[in-house]
Amino acid sequence: MISTKIGDELKNLLSGENVNNQLSVPQLVEKATSRGEAKLSADGAVVAQTGKYTGRSPKDKYIVEEASSKDKIDWGSVNRPISSEIFDSLYTKMLKHLKIKDELFVFKGFAGADPASRLSIQVVNEYAWHNLFVHQLFIRPTMDELKAFNANFTILSAPSFKADPAVDGTSSETFIIVSMEKRIILIGGTEYAGEMKKSIFSIMNYLLPENGILPMHCSANVGEEGDVALFFGLSGTGKTTLSADAHRKLIGDDEHGWSDNGVFNIEGGCYAKCVNLSQEKEPEIFGAISFGSVLENVVIDPDTRIPDYDDVSLTENTRAAYPIHNIENIVTPSVAGHPKTVIFLTADAFGVLPPISRLTKEQAMYHFLSGFTSKLAGTERGITSPEATFSTCFGSPFLPLPATVYAEMLGAKIEEHDAQVFLVNTGWTGGSYGVGKRMNLKYTRAMVREALAGNLNDVETEMNDVFGLEMPTAINGVPTEVLNPRNAWADGAAYDLKAKELADLFRENFKKFGTVSEDIKLKGGPIA
DSSP states (O other): OOOHHHHHHHHHHHTSTTEEESOOHHHHHHHHHHTTSOEEOTTSOEEEOOTTOOSBOGGGEEEEOOTTTTTTSOBTTTBEEEOHHHHHHHHHHHHHHHHTSSOEEEEEEEEOSSTTTOEEEEEEESSHHHHHHHHHHSBOOOHHHHHTOOOSEEEEEETTOOOOHHHHOOSSSOEEEEETTTTEEEEESOOOTHHHHHHHHHHHHHHGGGGTOEEEEEEEEEOTTOOEEEEEOOTTSSHHHHHOOTTSEEEESSEEEEETTEEEESOSEEEEEOTTOOTTTOHHHHHHOOTTOEEESOEEOTTTOOEETTOOSSOSOOEEEEEGGGSSSBOSSSEEOOEEEEEEEEOOTTSOSOSEEEEOHHHHHHHHHHOEEEEOTTSBTTOOSOEEEEOGGGOGGGOOSOHHHHHHHHHHHHHHTTOEEEEEEOSEESSSTTTSEEOOHHHHHHHHHHHHTTTTSSSOEEEOTTTOOEEESOBTTBOHHHHSHHHHSSOHHHHHHHHHHHHHHHHHHHTTOTTSOHHHHHHHSOOO
């Protein structure tokens, strides 16, 4: 619960004459452009730049060490503790900073499309375009819901307020601090809007398991027969692209919960990477960018205002934020049944994993816990080229609880609902990064389409001798030579060496899961 003092201070801030409450999209567009925060694209999207912070700042993220939550949090390099004293000091300073601003912008809405488990949130922004961002990304309340609205969590976002590490106890001028007890999130020193989205996701990853609901960093869609599919993967692996399918209805593109009733979207919008975006390759996403959408760090022509999605002079992590209803094929409301197919997406910079492989239950648990992928340029500060990494459950930066909590929940649900799991490599083929090339999206789409149709559940496979993965020998629309990664390399011996290198990294990383069953350790991982 928020203390009386904290609650009164916040109430005082929100009652100020400088506060704009629940502005409409046109009003926020007008504010953002008239205040010089952003420009308007030819399509009517708000185009903003985030300065030097063009991605998340994981080393500047903290959770307050509090009696009610400290024994639950998986403390470490991801969930870094900070004291209540530091939080209270920064909170007081931020309130003073925000109170004297000419204007503030407040959005009230929800995280979670299932009313039984949704979180009521309010976001206080210094920038109008940030408020437009959260308006489009979270679930917008009805007028009746607004009348009875009571926020469970509050975000205070002040990009122009910078911390002094020597005084404030932070690592840098930037900070993202979550207090589970006071139900407040402080974000300062960064203009990157994604910090607000991911902070709420972290909160949901903390709260939902308490109610037996698995929070997931994944996309989800549903076919004409009601068959639900999940797409797990970190930023840049293709979750948004592959789940936006003209032949299937989108449930959501990034964050979901899996309850006893099925799957529900946590958000009300999409936050798509738009580097090299084109109407030909990704028509759904391209068409979704319209009036009121937010383009982050996208370069536009100064005269025509037409976006140049191939221009990465600001960052490769260019983004588009838009409400989910901008996608034509969606489920309304964003809820569906239990998944029949689960796809793990990985962007393998080694270029050695098969483009698609069918997983046993043990392999599914192993690869979910491993969460192998490559961080792509621009998604985080300091990442300038693909970098191999293991991100537990394909969402380590957003998991406050121990990884095994989420893994055990996923394993139980896969078994209960007889879901088939596939590992799909959207990364490199024919060689590692710098030698090989990125997997052809056309082929990946064909493989995923066949998997969702159930056509790969019983097909003939061959075994990958290094990773023990079952690789289909033939898939409609995909050249046979693509399916076995070793055949795609000019030098088979070079493939073997690189594959063994990655297999060793898998084994070394998995040592940290000491409590995992021997079946998962021995049957799930590499065999050579």
